[in-house]
Amino acid sequence: MSKDFTMKQVTIVVPKGIATNLSSITGSFEILTSANEYWQKIGNKPMIEVRIAGFMTELKLDAGFFSIYPVNIKEIKKTDLLIIPSLSSDHDNVIKENAALITWIMEQYKSGAEIASICTGAFLLAAAGILEGKTCSTHWNAATDFRRLFPNVHLQIDKLITVEEGIYTNGGAYSFLNLILFLVEKYFDRDTAIFCSKIFQIDIERSSQSAFFIFQTQKNHGDELICQAQTYIEENLSEKISFEELASKLAISRRNFDRRFIKATGNTPVEYLQRVKVEVAKRTLEKGRKSIFEVMNEVGYSDDKAFREVFKKITGLSPLDYRVKYNKKAVLV
Template sequence: MKQVTIVVPECRVNMNTIGGAFDILNQANEYWMRSGNDAAIEVRIAGFVSEQRSHSEYLSIHPISIDTINNTDLVLIPAPLSDHENAIKNNQQLIEWIRVQYENGAEVASMCAGGFLLAATGLLNGKRCSIHWNAIKDFKQLFPEVEVAGEKIITAEKGLYTNGGAYSFLNLILYLVEKLFDRTTAVYCSKFYQIDIERHSQSPFTIFDLQKGHDDALIGEAQVYIEEHIDAKISFEQLAKTLAISRRNFDRRFIRATGDTPVAYLQRVKIEAAKKELEKGQKTVFEVMLDVGYADDKAFREVFKKITGLSPTAYRNKYNAVVLN
């Protein structure tokens, strides 16, 4: 029987990641036994803290002492809700415990922002990691040696598993259920909890934040110009000249300030505007394409799918407002 340990950090955590993982894994084990098999796993919730309360104080968890666990086959790290740097600072003992468990043969999976604690072990250096799209910038600053797979729902590499944001941890748990049991059990849990088992990308859920968290006033001015002229054909050569800077320096400063080239930034601004129009459902894909400055239908669809993971039509069908009778 494999031992699964859900650890409880000393900081505010997303209690749903703890409870959800615990419930699904135990349901999988019960289904497995109903099918005539012996129990495959034992799930424990453990930590260096004796109690963990939810941020609104209406729920509490009383983990067993992590010192009582001599060995484990799988470690699950829930998502901290507090400041990530402080969460890392306040959980050095737990971080070291996780690292030692991995070195002793355990696999480790982080749920959502739990990736910050996993990365703090150093185990992800040189490997890929998925993290909530809204936390990618902070994650990259803290862990430049980790390759961020921002579009992925799940990454799996050398016994280390991560997932994207929020409730996509459910997809990670289904993935682990299939590893611990089999595909049939994972499909059963998918149906029982009504989780889409085939989600592979978090790109459709990403909201572009316009990358204004820098102090380069000239690039900020360029960003405003781009955002106000998404329906026009922008010449970055001319824009750089207007801002009294060479094109080469303009590109260099733009990338340093935003993390994107001017062309990539323009594409993301256009596609974000297109997404909002498609969500309203009042215009055709062709009309939306023209509104955001594309004249080539093929080019628009290719860029849209590259950024969102869906075609414009599929995106509109998925997110456009639906009135229920």
């Protein structure tokens, strides 16, 4: 079925500051322009026009080795698709530096533009107020900072891509390639997306970043009692932990213990215990030659079915598949 022709305007924005990630700008530009060239090669009119725009005339990145010369964003009155690249750390400062860009992003969304944020580009999207009450993804390593700044956004770091009301977000680092393929399929068609996946050698069916997640024990929350509980959990992984007894030891009711634990860590005590266990299991599977059974016992599981289910729920892979993927010396058991 042929598509009705309408030239779409795509704008890749360039935030101020050295925190901007160059690869997510150039990668997005290259894949989208390649898709457009292929689309024309098979007999169609150009589908999109891609521009890189910002509030500055030049931005030097990566110790000055690279420079970007964006077009003046003030000259762009309307765009159909707006892409926000990935940012590095120091998110508070990046948001302050880009107040004008955040306002422009909000205005474009109100005017009907769709918006895609790459990795930590979600911070600018959320700062524009567009994600309030909505679901989004970002890099798992930035999750704590994101939740601190935007508590009313439903962050789902296991998701590689989220879609909601003309808003598209994705997980971390080079997973943005999958987001761009998703956009190619949406704006062109499936065949063009498959062509790009083959040319750029991107796994088009990847849907989760769970296997890449490194669980970090959140202890900078300021609740000393919960810090004690976290330490107890981490030091007694092989034991059967009763949270009723732990709460009693800490002289707090179970209900208040759960409430404070969730507020401090973003996880229930049970979820936290599971994530710590799985993180230790992952590291053992990556580095050692122990059997799945040995690893399971070391982190306090006696039921191999329960261990496999929890492991797969958190990582997206079975323990065996995880070991095969990340341990070159792995042997089948």
